[in-house]
Amino acid sequence: MTSFDRNAILARLAALRAADAPTHGGHVLSYVYDSGIAELDELAAAAVRMVQPVNGLDPTTFTSVAVMEREVLGFARELLHGGDDVVGSVTSGGTESCLLAVKTAREAWRARGAAGVPRILAPVTVHAAFHKAAEYFGLDLDLVPVDPDTGRLDAQRLIERLAPDVALAVVSAPSYPYGSLDPVEEVAAACEEAGVDLHVDACIGGWILPFWREPDGSAPAPWDFRVSGVTSLSADLHKFGYAPKGASVLLQRGRDRQRLQYFATTGWPGYPVVNPTLLGSKSAGALAASWAIIQALGARGFASLAEACLRATRTLADIVRDIDGLRVVGAPTGPLLAVAADDSLPEERRVDPHHWADRARRRGWHLQLQPGLTQPDGTHLPHTTHLTITPVTRDRLDELEAALRASADEVRGVAPVDPAVALAALPPVGDRALDSDTAAALLRAAGIAGDAPGLPDEQAPLLALIEALPRPVTERLLVELLGRLVEPT
Numbered sequence: 001m002t003s004f005d006r007n008a009i010l011a012r013l014a015a016l017r018a019a020d021a022p023t024h025g026g027h028v029l030s031y032v033y034d035s036g037i038a039e040l041d042e043l044a045a046a047a048v049r050m051v052q053p054v055n056g057l058d059p060t061t062f063t064s065v066a067v068m069e070r071e072v073l074g075f076a077r078e079l080l081h082g083g084d085d086v087v088g089s090v091t092s093g094g095t096e097s098c099l100l101a102v103k104t105a106r107e108a109w110r111a112r113g114a115a116g117v118p119r120i121l122a123p124v125t126v127h128a129a130f131h132k133a134a135e136y137f138g139l140d141l142d143l144v145p146v147d148p149d150t151g152r153l154d155a156q157r158l159i160e161r162l163a164p165d166v167a168l169a170v171v172s173a174p175s176y177p178y179g180s181l182d183p184v185e186e187v188a189a190a191c192e193e194a195g196v197d198l199h200v201d202a203c204i205g206g207w208i209l210p211f212w213r214e215p216d217g218s219a220p221a222p223w224d225f226r227v228s229g230v231t232s233l234s235a236d237l238h239k240f241g242y243a244p245k246g247a248s249v250l251l252q253r254g255r256d257r258q259r260l261q262y263f264a265t266t267g268w269p270g271y272p273v274v275n276p277t278l279l280g281s282k283s284a285g286a287l288a289a290s291w292a293i294i295q296a297l298g299a300r301g302f303a304s305l306a307e308a309c310l311r312a313t314r315t316l317a318d319i320v321r322d323i324d325g326l327r328v329v330g331a332p333t334g335p336l337l338a339v340a341a342d343d344s345l346p347e348e349r350r351v352d353p354h355h356w357a358d359r360a361r362r363r364g365w366h367l368q369l370q371p372g373l374t375q376p377d378g379t380h381l382p383h384t385t386h387l388t389i390t391p392v393t394r395d396r397l398d399e400l401e402a403a404l405r406a407s408a409d410e411v412r413g414v415a416p417v418d419p420a421v422a423l424a425a426l427p428p429v430g431d432r433a434l435d436s437d438t439a440a441a442l443l444r445a446a447g448i449a450g451d452a453p454g455l456p457d458e459q460a461p462l463l464a465l466i467e468a469l470p471r472p473v474t475e476r477l478l479v480e481l482l483g484r485l486v487e488p489t
């Protein structure tokens with residue numbers, strides 16, 4: 001038997017974890033979704049541990065996997081108003097659900113006899129997972145501009161671009177950048193008429209919008225399987241399902257259609273491979289945790305956690321609106337807010353949302369900086385700061401309000417970082433392809449990648465650079481940044 005020092009190993013891990021952003025307590029307003037119920041986290045951990053040695057690859061050998069998956073899918077289908085013809089899979093996360101929705105639609109499009117390069121049609125606000133799907137699976141991505149002031153999609157602008165080469169239209173419930181609920185019914189009716197598949201990306205909303213109420217007390221307009229043109233829908237368990245990372249649900253309408261999601265081969269000398277999802281061997285941990293959480297909470301438990309989010313979101317939106325110099329973008333549906341500078345005010349009263357986020361971080365609150373973007377029609381979406389509100393936010397509202405107000409007071413009237421100035425700090429880059437060492441040198445020149453891992457304290461200049469550089473250059477530099485983070489030591 002090899003001997004090892006368990007305590008020393010775990011002590012090192014504990015020290016590493018101590019440097020992480022806090023995963024509990026609501027100080028990080030993106031990435032993590034804290035129910036605030038410690039027993040729920042413990043239940044999830046116990047469930048993960050029980051299936052730790054299981055291989056989710058083969059539910060005929062590890063039958064617990066099939067039972068848990070059926071029950072999770074059953075719960076999701078009922079919540080999302082799917083009929084008997086709605087079936088699905090538990091995937092490893094939102095990205096995988098979206099990739100598989102695109103893959104399925106591409107196969108369905110080909111099966112209809114279409115040839116050439118298929119197209120994904122979606123608003124600019126659609127999650128980047130669809131950019132990834134287009135790249136991975138060889139589709140064109142056609143992005144429809146949204147209203148630059150509100151982030152809202154005008155359904156007609158999407159509908160007028162429906163054509164036979166569209167393999168999949170995508171709308172969000174709601175979108176990640178602005179929390180806008182796309183006009184699902186209008187788009188779905190047009191897609192149905194045109195014979196085009198429609199995915200509803202409810203990755204972030206799927207487990208909370210069923211319990212959401214608009215300010216007037218009404219439910220949001222239908223966005224799930226009640227809408228007949230909807231052919232697939234994704235809803236992440238590791239977001240408002242409060243599960244550990246690694247779980248999402250992808251539901252599809254129609255068994256024949258859903259079978260196109262699978263990969264199967266008997267064309268090698270090993271075991272027959274039949275995979276509904278991208279991975280082969282896979283953990284059943286996040287599935288087991290999700291299953292356990294669903295047993296524990298039931299619809300009532302989810303409803304009461306949603307209620308906590310709803311109240312906190314309303315209060316927080318009112319607080320932001322009350323801060324001179326900031327505005328909430330559009331009319332979000334769901335526990336997300338994007339905050340922009342209030343351009344209706346004179347410059348000396350405006351608050352730049354990125355300077356604001358940098359100051360809030362010094363006070364221990366991690367808000368997420370979102371870059372501005374020029375849309376295909378030339379209109380410009382302003383840079384914003386994103387907040388995802390979770391149930392624990394409710395218990396921290398006073399502290400958070402104080403931090404948000406004080407941060408705004410510190411930077412009111414401070415101009416946004418001038419992209420030209422950010423650029424001037426760099427040697428001329430042009431738009432040539434960069435090799436790894438040149439990219440690393442540029443990052444150092446920009447003061448971004450030093451020896452210490454992680455990002456600089458002030459992120460506003462970094463975001464300005466992201467906006468100012470040609471997109472391929474920015475993307476290459478970011479790849480270098482992340483690549484250098486995991487150089488073998």
Ligand SMILES: *Cc1c(COP(=O)(O)O)cnc(C)c1O
Nearest residue numbers: 093094095127129176201203204
């Ligand atoms: C989070 C999210 C995704 C991607 O999910 P991951 O779990 O991060 O892979 C896709 N769409 C929306 C709307 C999301 O919020």
